[in-house]
Amino acid sequence: DQQVKQNSPSLSVQEGRISILNCDYTNSMFDYFLWYKKYPAEGPTFLISISSIKDKNEDGRFTVFLNKSAKHLSLHIVPSQPGDSAVYFCAASDDQGGKLIFGQGTELSVKP
């Protein structure tokens, strides 16, 4: 049972344009959401997070939006850069503390 879903396995975007990565979840107990970026042969790197009490969090070129009623979050990267090319994982945390559930990942390719 996949509690965190990223339905797009890949996304290709032109440099300078906006990248939008989507994530859906099913567990209403999730109250903290994170995005991780992963390059090949490396561990995931934390990018940005959002608490369920907010609907938006911004950090430089990265913005995460949360729609609790739809159980949906998205990561916006603008402007996209070739160095952003990586696999992006959405993750959610539940009340059991310390248990991060990851989505399947979306491979972003930013073309010059």
Place this chain on the structure above:
Amino acid sequence: DTEVTQTPKHLVMGMTNKKSLKCEQHMGHRAMYWYKQKAKKPPELMFVYSYEKLSINESVPSRFSPECPNSSLLNLHLHALQPEDSALYLCASSRRLAKNPSNTGELFFGEGSRLTVL
């Protein structure tokens, strides 16, 4: 540079071997984690240690045995593994487990140990 160090980076072992994966962090984090990641799949939680005590075991087979000798070290002992256990094993740490608005819940991951079981 990651502040979570995992060794070895690559390990090849037979099904009768006994080996260990090691993880070290010096960030003063009190929660440490083992995740398993297969190709094209998300990381899957295996174990969580909080203050050197095992707090979560995600029904992992006993051929995987975690150990937390102190707050900086986390080991994963491997014995009688199967070829399907071949995967990238990721160690992570975080400040603590408790839900606290000031705690971002951010996990710091190591680069992983790539395990191949023959």
